Amino acid sequence: MHYKIEVYPRDLHFKKPAGTSRGTYTERKSWFLVLSSKDDPDRWGVGECAPLPNLSCDDVPGYEEMLAKACQNFTNTGKIDIDGLRDYPSILFGLETALLHFEANSFNMWDTPFSRGEAGIPINGLIWMGSYEDMSRQVADKIESGFRCIKLKIGAIDFDKELEILRLIREQFSSEEIELRVDANGAFSPNEAMTKLNRLAELDLHSIEQPIRAGQWEDMALLAASSPVPIALDEELIGCNTPEKKKELLSFINPQYIILKPSLHGGLYGCSEWIKEAQERQIGWWITSALESNVGLNAIAQWCATFDNPLPQGLGTGGLFTNNIDIPLVVKGDRLWSNPK
Structure with a gap:
C-alpha cells in the first residue's frame, strides 16, 4: 500500500474559557492527519494530533518538524514507528487513529454496541473551575441533565467554598445516587494534602485526581497508602513512556486508579500497556479525552467501547468548541452515544 498523508493545522476555539489550576484555555491547536492511498482511492482516514500546551511531554519546540518526519517515515514504510514515537504520544495517537479509520473505512473503527448506536458509554459530568456561583x-x-457521576475541578477558589459546593450536593444526594469525583490538578502542597483529604473524605467521594504535583513519587506513594479518599493519577503518568517506567511508577506509588488520555499517555498502544500493568496490580482505570x-x-470513545469497563468515563467534551468537527456523537443523559438510533 502506497500511503499519502496531508497535515492540516487548525485552531479550536472554546465556547467559554476552560479553567484549570494550570490556567485558562480559550483556544488550542490541533493538527489533523488525512491518510489516503492511490491503491485504494475511495478510502481515507483522519487522525488528530493535539498536544496540550505546558502539559504534554511532546509540547516542545520543533513539534511540527517531528510530525512531518513521522508522517514521512510512515508513508515510506507503511508502518508506525511506535518505539520511535514514545516521546510524542499525540503524534502516535494521530497516526494510529488515522490508520484505524482508513482500514475500517469508517469513523466506527470497531464493531461494538456503541459503534452500532445500540449502547451508550457512561460518562461523568465535568464541572470547570470558576466562581462559586x-x-x-x-x-x-x-444533575438536571441526568448525570449520576459529577467531577469537579478544584483548586482555583477558596477550598472552603469548594467544600461547600460538594456538601450541598451531598445534602441532596447520597453516594449511591450521585458519585462525586474531584480533580485537584496538583493544587495541594504535600504538607497540606492529608488535612484537605480528611475534610474531603467527609463527603464520601469516589476519588481525587492528582492531589499534589506530579514528580513527587514518595509523597504521592504515602498519600496513596494512607488517604481516606482513593487516589487517581493523571499528570503523574505524563512522560512515563516506556514499559519499564510504567511498571516502576505503578509499583512505587500503587495508586487506587489511573486515568488514561491517549494524546498524553502513549497513544492507544501506550495506554494499552498502562491498562495491562494496572490490571496486574488490581489498580482501577478509566479513559478520558484531553480536549x-x-x-x-x-x-x-470507539476504543473505550472495546473494553468491559463499567466506570463512568471522561468523554463529555464534545461540546466545548465553536468550530468543532461535525461527527455524530451525542450526549443523552449521562451517556455518550455514536450514531444513536
Whole structure:
C-alpha cells in the first residue's frame, strides 16, 4: 500500500474559557492527519494530533518538524514507528487513529454496541473551575441533565467554598445516587494534602485526581497508602513512556486508579500497556479525552467501547468548541452515544 498523508493545522476555539489550576484555555491547536492511498482511492482516514500546551511531554519546540518526519517515515514504510514515537504520544495517537479509520473505512473503527448506536458509554459530568456561583450553576445543570457521576475541578477558589459546593450536593444526594469525583490538578502542597483529604473524605467521594504535583513519587506513594479518599493519577503518568517506567511508577506509588488520555499517555498502544500493568496490580482505570476535537474524541470513545469497563468515563467534551468537527456523537443523559438510533 502506497500511503499519502496531508497535515492540516487548525485552531479550536472554546465556547467559554476552560479553567484549570494550570490556567485558562480559550483556544488550542490541533493538527489533523488525512491518510489516503492511490491503491485504494475511495478510502481515507483522519487522525488528530493535539498536544496540550505546558502539559504534554511532546509540547516542545520543533513539534511540527517531528510530525512531518513521522508522517514521512510512515508513508515510506507503511508502518508506525511506535518505539520511535514514545516521546510524542499525540503524534502516535494521530497516526494510529488515522490508520484505524482508513482500514475500517469508517469513523466506527470497531464493531461494538456503541459503534452500532445500540449502547451508550457512561460518562461523568465535568464541572470547570470558576466562581462559586458559576460552579454551583454547572452542578445544577449536570444533575438536571441526568448525570449520576459529577467531577469537579478544584483548586482555583477558596477550598472552603469548594467544600461547600460538594456538601450541598451531598445534602441532596447520597453516594449511591450521585458519585462525586474531584480533580485537584496538583493544587495541594504535600504538607497540606492529608488535612484537605480528611475534610474531603467527609463527603464520601469516589476519588481525587492528582492531589499534589506530579514528580513527587514518595509523597504521592504515602498519600496513596494512607488517604481516606482513593487516589487517581493523571499528570503523574505524563512522560512515563516506556514499559519499564510504567511498571516502576505503578509499583512505587500503587495508586487506587489511573486515568488514561491517549494524546498524553502513549497513544492507544501506550495506554494499552498502562491498562495491562494496572490490571496486574488490581489498580482501577478509566479513559478520558484531553480536549481534542470530535475527531480525537470519537477515536477515544470507539476504543473505550472495546473494553468491559463499567466506570463512568471522561468523554463529555464534545461540546466545548465553536468550530468543532461535525461527527455524530451525542450526549443523552449521562451517556455518550455514536450514531444513536
